[in-house]
Amino acid sequence: EGGATVIAIDGPAGSGKSSVARAVARELGFQFLDTGAAYRALTWLILERGGDTDDEATVLASLGALDTLELTIDASGQRVAIAGHDVTEAIRTERISAAVAGVARTLPAREAVNVRFRAIIAAADPGIVAEGRDITTVVAPDADVRVLLTADEAVRIRRRFGDVGGDEQQVGARLSARDASDSRVIDFLHAADGVTVVDSTDLTFDETVDAIVRLATEERHD
Numbered sequence: 001e002g003g004a005t006v007i008a009i010d011g012p013a014g015s016g017k018s019s020v021a022r023a024v025a026r027e028l029g030f031q032f033l034d035t036g037a038a039y040r041a042l043t044w045l046i047l048e049r050g051g052d053t054d055d056e057a058t059v060l061a062s063l064g065a066l067d068t069l070e071l072t073i074d075a076s077g078q079r080v081a082i083a084g085h086d087v088t089e090a091i092r093t094e095r096i097s098a099a100v101a102g103v104a105r106t107l108p109a110r111e112a113v114n115v116r117f118r119a120i121i122a123a124a125d126p127g128i129v130a131e132g133r134d135i136t137t138v139v140a141p142d143a144d145v146r147v148l149l150t151a152d153e154a155v156r157i158r159r160r161f162g163d164v165g166g167d168e169q170q171v172g173a174r175l176s177a178r179d180a181s182d183s184r185v186i187d188f189l190h191a192a193d194g195v196t197v198v199d200s201t202d203l204t205f206d207e208t209v210d211a212i213v214r215l216a217t218e219e220r221h222d
């Protein structure tokens, strides 16, 4: 079997997708694609321009800026820029998380970012780990390894709270609300055919990384 190895990981907020995917990529010497960063960068730009992500026309008008989107796919460092602004840190705030749904439910926005993602995946060398909500099903359904990374909601909320701090109840309410609105657009709560569920509820970070690395290693020996 020739060509790059593609590992696709989907799952709800706080399941460990981006941190685990990055560690898997580092361990295997692969590239790393955080697809949520593209949705977050578009959201940042719309808010920066005083727009409302719930207004579909505003979202559509922002899509031209995708030409300026820079996504670092090197697993060791991550940089996200749009329209000349480095937004690496700015896209991680609650303000962005709260507004991203309007972008995510706009189908032309999904199609436009997917074109970028598929080009990145097609050019990957020697492999890539891509994570998001629809990688195993829409972006890269032919990936060599397809994983749905889950964890009980209470555990995911505790992890996210550990990362962002603030009011745990509010963190929990926002995470639940985002999962609910995201799952109306794309089903990432159930594994599609051929997708392996990795439940990280009772796994340490390293055990979660190992579980996915093992799937990739098995795949290579098939």
Ligand code: CDP
Residues within 6 Å of the ligand: 012, 013, 014, 017, 018, 035, 036, 037, 039, 040, 100, 101, 104, 131, 132, 133, 134, 135, 178, 182
């Ligand atoms: O890290 P976290 O799970 O909190 O979110 P993220 O992966 O950064 O994604 C941010 C938002 O982008 C999600 O809440 C989805 O609305 C959207 N998204 C999507 O619709 N499809 C993807 N493949 C990735 C993200």
Ligand code: CDP
Residues within 6 Å of the ligand: 011, 012, 013, 014, 015, 016, 017, 018, 019, 020, 159, 160, 163, 200, 203, 204, 205, 206, 208
């Ligand atoms: O990208 P996503 O929202 O799915 O999750 P993340 O931001 O990568 O992970 C959320 C937090 O959970 C991070 O601090 C991870 O280190 C942590 N985590 C953990 O404690 N145990 C695991 N088995 C997996 C992730």
